[in-house]
Amino acid sequence: MPLWGLRMLSKAASFWDSFAEKKKLFNFFHRPFIPMIEYVPILVYFVIASALSLVLLVLPFLFGSRKGDPEKVSPYECGFDPFDDARSRFDIQFYLVAILFIIFDLEVTFLFPWALVLKKVGFFGFWSMMVFLFILTVGFVYEWRKGALDWG
Structure with missing residues (x-):
């Protein structure tokens, strides 16, 4: 200046x-x-x-x-006339995937601030996050083994 x-x-x-x-x-x-x-x-x-x-x-x-x-009030389905009622049920798997997404998305929201202050939180902060990640990993493995992620 x-x-x-x-x-x-x-x-x-x-x-x-x-x-x-x-x-x-x-x-x-x-x-x-x-x-x-x-x-x-x-x-x-x-x-x-x-x-x-x-x-x-x-x-x-x-x-x-x-x-x-x-024509304006009819449901649109790829240019064809709709085959079935638009209010049909859908599988509970979609809810399960949404819940799993929310859980792991929240995990990332905890990881970003933790990564920024990792040097300040020291040993205790590091191992508390490792315990948190371990608990989430155990939950993920449980869901996987129960077949919650299988679409077959």
């Missing part, structure tokens, strides 16, 4: 300090007082976004066609 830039910064900082002392803009936590007028742009943004959303939700009801077309 050029020398004139440092001078400008120091002048601005000293001006702010003197201004804040005169106007008593600091509270007991030594944070500057922020007037509520600075939050007006955020309020305007939320009002405009809400109004636009409401307008975009209401316009199709006002100007859209009211005619029902059997």
Whole structure:
């Protein structure tokens, strides 16, 4: 940064300090007082976004066609007429795979922060994560041996 830039910064900082002392803009936590007028742009943004959303939700009801077309309301199945009812049952295996995915996805969310602070947590942190991973591995092997992952 050029020398004139440092001078400008120091002048601005000293001006702010003197201004804040005169106007008593600091509270007991030594944070500057922020007037509520600075939050007006955020309020305007939320009002405009809400109004636009409401307008975009209401316009199709006002100007859209009211005619029902059997082709539009029929379920789409690769360009063919549907073979069966769309509300058919499906296998519980899908739920099992979803639960296993959630469990191992949560494992990864614990692993990333642990990897970042591994040097700070030391010996105890390392072995506590190893116990955690061992428990998850035992659960995974149990699910595998019970056949929960077999699709046959």
